[in-house]
Amino acid sequence: VEVIGDGQVVTSVKALNKTTNEEIDIPATGFFVAIGHKPNTDIFKDFLELDQTGYIKNIPGTSKTNVAGVFVGGDAADHVYRQAVTAAGTGCMAALDAERYLASMD
Numbered sequence: 117v118e119v120i121g122d123g124q125v126v127t128s129v130k131a132l133n134k135t136t137n138e139e140i141d142i143p144a145t146g147f148f149v150a151i152g153h154k155p156n157t158d159i160f161k162d163f164l165e166l167d168q169t170g171y172i173k174n175i176p177g178t179s180k181t182n183v184a185g186v187f188v189g190g191d192a193a194d195h196v197y198r199q200a201v202t203a204a205g206t207g208c209m210a211a212l213d214a215e216r217y218l219a220s221m222d
C-alpha cells in the first residue's frame with residue numbers, strides 16, 4: 117500500500133492482506149521490487165502447452181509451440197535467462213520461424 121520513510125531512509129512498509137483486508141505495518145530498512153517471476157500467459161492456457169509456472173513450452177532449439185504456426189519468443193518461454201538480450205534473440209528466432217512457416221504454405 118505504502119512505503120514509509122523518515123525523509124531519509126525507509127522505515128516500514130504498509131501491506132494489505134488481500135484475503136482478510138487487514139493492513140499491517142512491516143518494519144523495514146529497505147524495499148526491493150521483485151516482479152516478473154510469473155509469465156503473463158494465462159490467455160494462452162486453453163490453446164498452448166504451458167509448464168507448471170505458466171511458461172509456454174517450446175520444442176527445444178526452436179520457437180515452435182505445440183500448435184503449428186504458433187511460435188514463441190522472449191520471457192514467456194524462458195524461465196532460465198529472462199534477459200532483454202535473450203528475449204530479443206528468441207524473438208528473432210520466432211520471427212524467422214514464422215516467416216519460414218508462411219513461406220512453406222501454398
Ligand SMILES: Cc1cc2nc3c(=O)[nH]c(=O)nc-3n(C[C@H](O)[C@H](O)[C@H](O)COP(=O)(O)OP(=O)(O)OC[C@H]3O[C@@H](n4cnc5c(N)ncnc54)[C@H](O)[C@@H]3O)c2cc1C
Nearest residue numbers: 149151152156159189190191192197198199200201203204
Ligand atoms: C525489475 C526488472 C528488471 C530487469 N532488469 C534487466 C536488466 O537489467 N537487463 C536485462 O537484460 N533484462 C532485465 N530484465 C528482464 C527484461 O526486462 C526482460 O527479459 C524482457 O523485457 C523480456 O522481453 P519480452 O519481450 O519477452 O517481454 P516483455 O518486455 O515483458 O513484453 C511483453 C509485452 O506484452 C504485453 N502484454 C502482456 N499481455 C498482453 C496482452 N494480453 N495483450 C497484449 N499485450 C500484452 C506487455 O504489456 C508487454 O509490453 C528485468 C526485468 C524486470 C522485471
